[in-house]
Amino acid sequence: MLFEVNHVxxxxxxxxxxxxxxxxxxxxxxxxxxxxxxxxxxxIVGESGSGKTTIGRTMIRLNDPTSGEILxxxxxxxxxxxxxMRPLRKEMQxxxxxxxxxxxxxxxxxxxxQEPLDIQGDLPLEERKARVHYFMExxxxxxxxxxxxxxxxxxxxxxxxxxxxxxxxxxxxxVCDEAVSAxxxxxxxxxxxxxxxxxxxxxxxxxxxxxxxxxxYHMSDRxxxxxxxxxxxxxxxxxxxFHPLHPYTKLLxxxxxxxxxxxxxxxxxxxxxPLPDGYVLDDDQKACALHEVKPGHFVFCKKL
Amino acid sequence: MEAQNALxxxxxxxxxxxxxxxxxxxxxxxxxxxxxxxxxxxxxxxxFAPQIAPYDEGFQDTAHVLxxxxxxxxxxTDEFGRDIFSRIIYGTRVSLSVGxxxxxxxxxxGVLMGALAGYFxxxxxxxxSRIIEIFGSFPxxxxxxxxxxxxxxxxxxxxxxxxxxxxTGMARMIRSQILQLKENEYVEAAHxxxxxxxxxxxxxxxxxxxxxxxxxxTMAIPQDIMYEAxxxxxxxxxxxxxxxxxxxxxxxxxxxxxxxxxxLFPSIALVLTVxxxxxxxDALRDALDPRLRRMD
Numbered sequence: 068m069l070f071e072v073n074h075v076x077x078x079x080x081x082x083x084x085x086x087x088x089x090x091x092x093x094x095x096x097x098x099x100x101x102x103x104x105x106x107x108x109x110x111i112v113g114e115s116g117s118g119k120t121t122i123g124r125t126m127i128r129l130n131d132p133t134s135g136e137i138l139x140x141x142x143x144x145x146x147x148x149x150x151x152m153r154p155l156r157k158e159m160q161x162x163x164x165x166x167x168x169x170x171x172x173x174x175x176x177x178x179x180x181q182e183p184l185d186i187q188g189d190l191p192l193e194e195r196k197a198r199v200h201y202f203m204e205x206x207x208x209x210x211x212x213x214x215x216x217x218x219x220x221x222x223x224x225x226x227x228x229x230x231x232x233x234x235x236x237x238x239x240x241x242v243c244d245e246a247v248s249a250x251x252x253x254x255x256x257x258x259x260x261x262x263x264x265x266x267x268x269x270x271x272x273x274x275x276x277x278x279x280x281x282x283x284y285h286m287s288d289r290x291x292x293x294x295x296x297x298x299x300x301x302x303x304x305x306x307x308x309f310h311p312l313h314p315y316t317k318l319l320x321x322x323x324x325x326x327x328x329x330x331x332x333x334x335x336x337x338x339x340x341p342l343p344d345g346y347v348l349d350d351d352q353k354a355c356a357l358h359e360v361k362p363g364h365f366v367f368c369k370k371l
Numbered sequence: 372m373e374a375q376n377a378l379x380x381x382x383x384x385x386x387x388x389x390x391x392x393x394x395x396x397x398x399x400x401x402x403x404x405x406x407x408x409x410x411x412x413x414x415x416x417x418x419f420a421p422q423i424a425p426y427d428e429g430f431q432d433t434a435h436v437l438x439x440x441x442x443x444x445x446x447x448t449d450e451f452g453r454d455i456f457s458r459i460i461y462g463t464r465v466s467l468s469v470g471x472x473x474x475x476x477x478x479x480x481g482v483l484m485g486a487l488a489g490y491f492x493x494x495x496x497x498x499x500s501r502i503i504e505i506f507g508s509f510p511x512x513x514x515x516x517x518x519x520x521x522x523x524x525x526x527x528x529x530x531x532x533x534x535x536x537x538x539t540g541m542a543r544m545i546r547s548q549i550l551q552l553k554e555n556e557y558v559e560a561a562h563x564x565x566x567x568x569x570x571x572x573x574x575x576x577x578x579x580x581x582x583x584x585x586x587x588x589t590m591a592i593p594q595d596i597m598y599e600a601x602x603x604x605x606x607x608x609x610x611x612x613x614x615x616x617x618x619x620x621x622x623x624x625x626x627x628x629x630x631x632x633x634x635l636f637p638s639i640a641l642v643l644t645v646x647x648x649x650x651x652x653d654a655l656r657d658a659l660d661p662r663l664r665r666m667d
Contacts, residue, residue, distance in 0.1 A: 149567075156565035173578045183564035229560075236564070315443035343665055 068141075069240055069272050070103035070126060071334075075135030075145075077125050095121040097296035098135075100357065103240070108266070108273040110287030110304070112280055112319065118296040119276045123242040126274070127159040128152050138239075157187055160238040164245035166369060168223035170217040176203070177213040180232045187236060202231040206261065207269065223254035230261065235271060245276045259286060280323050284308055289363075292316045298357055302364040310340045312366045314348065343371050396658040403654030406647040413644060417463045424457035429612040437630055446636045449622065458614040459637050465615035466644060469529055469599040470592040476534025477595070478588055481541025482580070486572050488542070489549025496546075503539045511536045512601055519607040529608050533598045541587050548580050584660035588654035593645035600641055616641045 076099075079093035096118040099115045103109050111119040124130045126137060128144060137145045144155065160183075163169035170179055177199055184195040203210065206227045217225055226246065233241060243262065247255040259282065265271060283290055286302060291301040292315065300313040311317045317338050342348065343360050349369040357365050397403050416423060425445075426432070432444070432452040440447045446456040488499035506514065518532040552558070553576060561571050600617025602608035609615040611622075616637040623633035 127563065129559060149565075153565035156563060161563050163556045163560060163561075165556055170561050171422040171555075171575050171579070173581075186561070186564045186566045186570060232560070233563075303602070 068102050068180070069105045069139070070274075071136075071138035071141075072102070072122070073100050073136040073138070075099050075122070075125060075137060076132055077121050077132045078133045089208055089272040094296045096125060096132075099293075099296070099298050101291060101298060102272060102300060104273060104334060105239075106270065107284055107288040108275050110283035110290040111274060111276045111293060112278065112283050112290060113293035114278060116295075119278075119293045119362055120244055121296075122293070123244050123274055123276050124161070125329050127161060127240075127242055129161065131169060153187075156183075157236045158238050159240045160233040160236060160241075161242040161244055162226075162230055162233045162246045164249050166222050166229055166249060167217075172217055175214050175216055176208065176228055179217070179228060180235050183232060183236045198235055199231075202235050205265065206231040206234075220249050221254075223258060226250060226254075226258055227261065230258075230265070234265060234271075237269065238271070240272045240274075243273055243286075245277055246275070248277060248279065255282065262286070280308075280319060292319065297352075297367060299367040300365065301357070302361075306361075308336065310337055312340060312342055312360065313366070313368070342366065342368060347371060376586065393655075393658045397654055400654045400658070402650050403658075405653040406654070409643065409647040410651065413463055413467055413541050413647075417467045420464055424454075426454040426457040426458040428458050428461035428614050429453065430457075430565055439630065440632055441542075447630060447632050449619075449633060450626070454620070455633060455636060458619055459616065459640050462614045462616045462619060462637065465526060465609055465613065465638070466596050466599060466617075466641070468595045468646070469526075469533060469615075470644075473530045473533035473537065473595045474588050476530060477537035477591065478541055478584060479538075480534065481538035481587075482545050482577060482584060484538065484579055485542035485545025486549050489546040490553055490568065490572055490576065492550075497581075499542070499546075503542055506536065506539045512598060515598055516605070516607060519602060524607055524610055526609055526613065529602060531597055532602070533595050534597070534619050537591060537595055541584070542592065543552075544583050544587055545577075545580055549576050552576050552579050553594060586652060586656045586659060589648055589655055593648040596641070596645060596648075648653055 072139070075096060076094065077096040078094050079092050081093050099118070099122055101109070101174045111123065113119045121130065125132050128137075128147065132145050133365070135145065136143055139155065139159070144152065147155070180202060181195055184190055184198060190198070199213070200210065208227055208231060214219075217228065220228065225248075230246075246262065247258045250258060257281065262273070262275075263286070266273060273286070275283060276285045277286075285302050289301065289303050290307045292299050292307070292313065293317045300307060300311065300316045307316065308320065311320055320336055321338075346358060346360050346366070346368045349355055351369075354369045355367050356370075357367050358370050360366050360368070397407075421427075430453060432448060432454065434452070435441075435444060435448050436452045437450055438444055438448045438452075444454050444456065446454075446459065448454055449458070476542070484499050488496040514536045515532045518535055519528060522528045522531065557575060558571055562573060564573075599608055599615060600620065603615045603617030604621040606621065609618050611618065619637040620634050620641075623630075623637070626633050
């Protein structure tokens with residue numbers, strides 16, 4: 068187990084008035100628990116505002132969790148300060164959605180990819196340069212791009228720069244936050260294949276966040292469905308896509324555009340599998356929790 | 372393998388440099404080029420004042436006191452027989468160095484304060500914004516007079532006084548720009564590498580405000596030159612025998628009816644300099660504006 072997330076909540080204050088003391092919050096992530104196994108890809112799907120990005124960022128402490136526990140390799144990291152987190156940053160990285168705003172326009176490709184190494188500063192300069200060259204190469208960037216600026220590249224190539232930069236520290240764990248969502252469909256598959264290739268070469272563990280069910284299906288071993296800050300279903304990829312149990316998951320699967328190629332629609336999705344005995348769906352959220360209804364298959368429901 | 376092959380299919384835009392584009396755009400603007408040449412000329416004049424000026428700035432030609440422009444004193448002489456042309460040339464040094472050094476001081480304070488307010492927000496922002504408002508609610512020249520009264524007269528103190536009153540505009544601009552810039556994902560990316568606030572502010576945010584800084588500085592330099600002239604005119608700035616344009620105008624106003632050139636010529640120098648910086652600033656603002664930038 069690489070990551071263990073226990074009852075994590077992340078509330079964002081909204082509006083409210085500091086003087087009157089009223090505290091309105093948005094529960095972006097509300098009591099979420101799951102684990103990430105070493106070497107796997109855990110897909111997270113959900114609509115906009117479901118909390119999938121928030122949980123991804125909170126896991127690697129780009130956000131501070133409101134409550135709950137986050138264990139990285141068995142070590143609790145939810146209360147570490149920024150300074151204490153610093154050496155751990157080498158182990159966990161993030162690939163961003165927007166290949167435009169995630170690269171500083173005033174830095175060259177070489178400077179961008181070297182930046183994380185410079186900040187961590189534990190490698191001699193020679194070795195840092197060698198890393199930059201290595202990761203440019205395996206991310207499919209030609210060596211002579213090194214002195215160019217990001218605006219000279221297309222979206223797909225910029226995303227390759229972003230990926231090379233995130234991997235330069237040789238992390239164990241990478242959050243891919245909508246890493247292909249901003250790209251043209253034709254480029255998406257290239258970047259997905261690159262991510263799969265890098266996972267093999269670098270022994271990476273991914274949390275792959277996307278709102279695109281086809282993309283998540285292609286990338287993931289296990290998939291977690293989020294809705295309004297809660298996990299509603301979590302199961303192996305095949306199980307989740309072909310035997311969905313939660314109504315929201317069913318709704319999502321039905322909403323996949325019906326394109327007849329290697330997609331999911333072609334195969335039969337069984338929408339009528341009932342919950343196993345002893346478990347029922349309930350509108351009352353307070354009565355519900357994430358229960359393991361079948362081995363490895365978790366559903367947000369009520370246990371009788 | 373697929374990953375490697377994919378590359379050739381993506382288009383690579385030919386190499387271009389942002390500042391190259393800016394220069395290309397600036398070059399098309401004739402007014403900007405003339406202003407730039409005039410500023411360069413002033414810098415040369417200031418650097419080589421002793422070589423260019425026909426007389427020393429303190430030299431008194433007692434035989435020709437308050438003379439009209441003649442072939443030995445091109446722009447006439449003042450009440451001590453000092454050559455006005457030479458004093459204007461020496462005055463360029465004060466005016467330009469006040470413009471540039473005072474603005475560098477103002478820029479440093481302004482950029483730092485603006486960056487801190489914009490980046491940290493919260494009470495830091497409230498505090499700095501209130502300070503900016505306090506400074507902004509008084510006429511700046513009044514503030515400069517107060518400071519000059521406290522720290523005394525002299526060229527160095529003029530730099531300090533003008534620098535201390537001139538930073539608020541820059542701070543306001545930088546603050547609002549940093550507020551926008553910090554929402555960029557590259558800031559969060561830097562966090563994810565373990566970067567501290569100092570790294571993010573100085574390596575990412577401030578370099579991205581460079582266009583704003585350049586434009587703001589060129590627009591503020593003429594103001595600073597005017598402040599120096601005003602302070603010297605009021606007798607608080609540069610002290611004789613050092614000459615500055617404002618100080619020459621100040622003394623010369625007594626003789627405006629008998630010897631109009633005494634006031635007129637330094638005023639022309641002042642107006643031309645201010646105009647050159649203002650017009651260059653305008654042109655730079657247009658050239659650096661990304662909305663007007665063409666990527667053809």
